[in-house]
Amino acid sequence: MIVIENVEKRFGETTVLKRINLTIEPGEVVTILGSSGSGKSTLIRCINGLEALSGGRITVDGNDVSTKAGLATARRRSATVFQLFNLYPHMTALENITLAPINVLKKPRAEAEARARELLKLVGLADLATAYPQRLSGGQRQRVGICRALAMDPRYLLLDEVTSALDPEMTGEVLDILAELARGGTTMLFVTHEVEFARRISSRIVFLEQGELIVDMPTERFFAEDGGFAVPRIRQFLTKMKKD
Amino acid sequence: MRYADFTPYDLVLLAQGLGVTVGLFTLTTLVGLLIAALFTLVDYYRVPVLRQVIVTVSEALKNSPVLVQLFLVFFGLPAFFHINMTPFVAASLTISLNTAAFAFVIFRSGIDAVEAEQVAAAKVYGHSRWQILRFVLLPQAAAFSIGPLVGLLVNQLQVTSLISVIGVFDLTKIGNILNLRTLEPFIVWTVVGLLYYALAKLLASVGARIEKRLRRSVVWEGI
C-alpha cells in the first residue's frame, strides 16, 4: 500500500503540491489527471524519492521514503517508467533490463537474462534484445522501458506520462501492453493525458489542479454527469481533452 | 645586501617584461586575426590552389609545436634565405601565423554553423555571395566564434612565453634572468606565473563581456 499524507512540495517560492492525501491499495489502477503544471509528475517523483518532500509523509508498504533505508526498500518495491524513456544509451535492450536485477536484486545473470527475454517477448521485441536504444523507435524504447521496470518484479508500477513523447500509433502499442498489465492485476499509479484510456483501465481517478487534489473518485463516478462532470473545472478539462 | 638579492629595480625589469609580453601578444593577435580573416575569405570564395595551400599550412601550424616553428623561423629562415632576423621579428611572425591558423578554423566553423536554409533563402532572394557573407553569415559567425576565440587567445597568451627561448626579453625571459641571479626559483616563478594568470583572467573577462554583447544582438531566443 502506498500512503500519501499531507504531502507538500515547494520549489523556492512556488508551491507545486498542497496537502495531498492519497492511498493506493494493492491491485488498484489509479490514474492522475490534470492539466500540465498541476503537479502530477512531481507527485510521482516524490514517491520514488527523486524529489524531497517539503512537508507530509509518503510510505510504501510502511517504508517512509524520506528515510534512507525506507527509500531503498520503497524503490525495490516500486518501479518507474519515464516520459522520455531514460534508457541507458550505452547498453543494449537486454542490458538495460538486467542491470538492476543483477546489481540490486542480486539475481544470477542467466536468470535475469532469461526473465528479460521473456519480458521482451511479452512486449513483442524478442528479436531486438541486442539492439541499442539508438536503433529503436520511440514506441520500442518505451516498451523496453516497461520491461526494465517489470524486471524488478515491482509491487507498484509508477508511470509518468509514458506516452506523451510518442506518435499516436506508437502510443497504441504501449497502451495495449499497459492494459494487459492492468488486467493481470499489477498495481499502477498512472499519470497521463489519455483520458479515454484511463477510463478503460483505471479503478480510480484522481484530479489535480494547481497542486491540489480536488477529486478522488471511482472511475465510473468520475465520468458520470452527477460525479466528476458536476465539478466545473473537470467538465471543462474533459471537454477540452475530447476536442483535442 | 648581497649582489644576488632582489632589488627594487627588479620590479622595473618585470614591468618591462610584462610590457613586451602584452605588446607582442596584442600585435600578433591583431595581425593573426587579420590573416585569419583573409584565409577565411579565400576559403569562402573557394579560390583554387591558394585555398589548398592555406588549409595545408594551417594544419601544419596547428599540428606542430610552436617551439619548432620558432626555431624554423628564427634559425632556419636566415640560414636558408640569407636574410637578417631579429628575435622580435621571428617571434611576431611565428605567433601571428600560429594564431591565424587556429583562428581560421574557428571562423570557418562559425560560418559552417549558420544553417544552410538561411543561405538558401538569401540566394533565392537574389543576394550576391558577398552580400550573403556580409549580412547573413558574418554577424552570426561572429557570435558563434567569439567564445572559442577567447579560449584561443587565452591559450596564445601562454604560448608567447616560448619566445623567451629565442631571446626575446619577455616576462618569461626576465623570470629566467632573475631566477639565475637570485636563485630564488619559487618566488620568481610564482610571481611570473601570477602575472600571466592575472593577464589570462583579465583577457577572459573582457572576452566574456564582448561575447555577452554579441550574443544578445545576434541570437534571438526562441526563434
Place this chain on the structure above:
Amino acid sequence: MNQLWVTLRPHLPFMLDGFLLTVFACTLAIIGAVLIGALMASLRTSGNRIVRGVAFAYSDVFRNTPFIVQLFFFFYGLPEIGIYIGAFETGVIALSIIGGAFVSDVIRSGILAVDQGVIEAAKVSGLSRWTIFTKIVLPIALRTSVRPMGSVLINMVLTSSILSTITINELTGTAKIVASTTFKPFEVYLVLLVLYASLTYALSLLINTVHRRLNRAMDTGGAA
C-alpha cells in the same frame, strides 16, 4: 634533396633516440595526466567545499599559466627544497600535471553532460551511487569525451617539445643539436615540423577510430 639526405643520414640514429624519448615521456605523462585528471574530476564532485575548491584551483592555475613557467618552477625549485630528481623525471611530472588539469576539465564536462533522466532511472531502480557512477555515468562520459580527450593528448605531445629547454634530449632537443652541427637549421626544423605533424596526425586517426568504435551503437543525445 639528395644532398640533404647525405647530410642528415649520419644523425638519424641520434634523432631516432630523441623520437623514442619523446614517445616514452609522452606515454608516461599521458598515463599520469589521466590518473591525476580522473582524481581531480572526482574531487570536483565532492561534497566538501574546500576539496572542490582545491581541485578547481588546480585546474584553473595550471591551465592559465605557461607550461614553460611551470617547468622552470619545478626544475629550479625542486632542488631548493631538497628534491633531487633528474631533468627527465621533472619534465614528465610537469607534463603530467598540466595534462591532468586539462584532462580533469574534459572528464568533468563529460560527466556533467550525461542526461539527468538516465541517472534518475538508475536511482529509482535502487542502484547504489557507486554502481551508477561506474556502470552508467563514467562509461557514457568516456564515450562522449574521446574527442576532447584526444585533443588534450595531442596538445601534450606538442607541449613535450618544451622539455628540450631543461636539457632533455627528446626529439626537439636532438634536432637542435643536429641543426647546429650540420649548419642546416632550415632543413632540420622543417623535417622536425613534418615529423611532429605526422605524429599528431597518426594520433588523431587513432582517436577517431576509438571514437567510432565506442560510439557506434550509442546515442549520446538521450531521448528520441
